[in-house]
Amino acid sequence: MKKLIALVLALVCVLGLVGCSNSSIKGIDKAAKIEVVQYDKSNGTEIGTVTLTEETDIKHIVDNLNSLKLKKMNYNEPTVLEYKLTFYSADGEMIETISIPANDWVDFDGSFHSITSGELDRAYIAGLFE
Numbered sequence: 001m002k003k004l005i006a007l008v009l010a011l012v013c014v015l016g017l018v019g020c021s022n023s024s025i026k027g028i029d030k031a032a033k034i035e036v037v038q039y040d041k042s043n044g045t046e047i048g049t050v051t052l053t054e055e056t057d058i059k060h061i062v063d064n065l066n067s068l069k070l071k072k073m074n075y076n077e078p079t080v081l082e083y084k085l086t087f088y089s090a091d092g093e094m095i096e097t098i099s100i101p102a103n104d105w106v107d108f109d110g111s112f113h114s115i116t117s118g119e120l121d122r123a124y125i126a127g128l129f130e
Helices: 002-019 055-067 122-127
Strands: 033-039 046-052 069-072 081-088 094-101 105-108 111-117
Touching: 033 055, 033 122, 046 055, 055 122, 081 122
Parallel strands: none
Antiparallel strands: 033 046, 033 081, 069 111, 081 094, 094 105, 105 111
């Protein structure tokens, strides 16, 4: 009887952890090109576009995004976009588009996600436009 109770408790704990899992951005590690668009935070107009094809730049951005722990948000306040990153495969197919608002959120897969752990390297992205 004690073994059965222990097994049930262990199962409940495992299922509880699975239910609390964080979101992740899938597929961007296969990117061969990233198009980065910068927006004016005061009015939302497009400022400029940079296309990244260097492996070191792509790896830095992909590693940074994959290091973030994200949680899908049920509700968000209106916000202004700061960057939009579009990831492409080697054959030119779009993999994913990630929007980065001025807040500590990331928008992908049709939903906003809050950053619960880690830090988005905005300085690196901003440096691409200098």
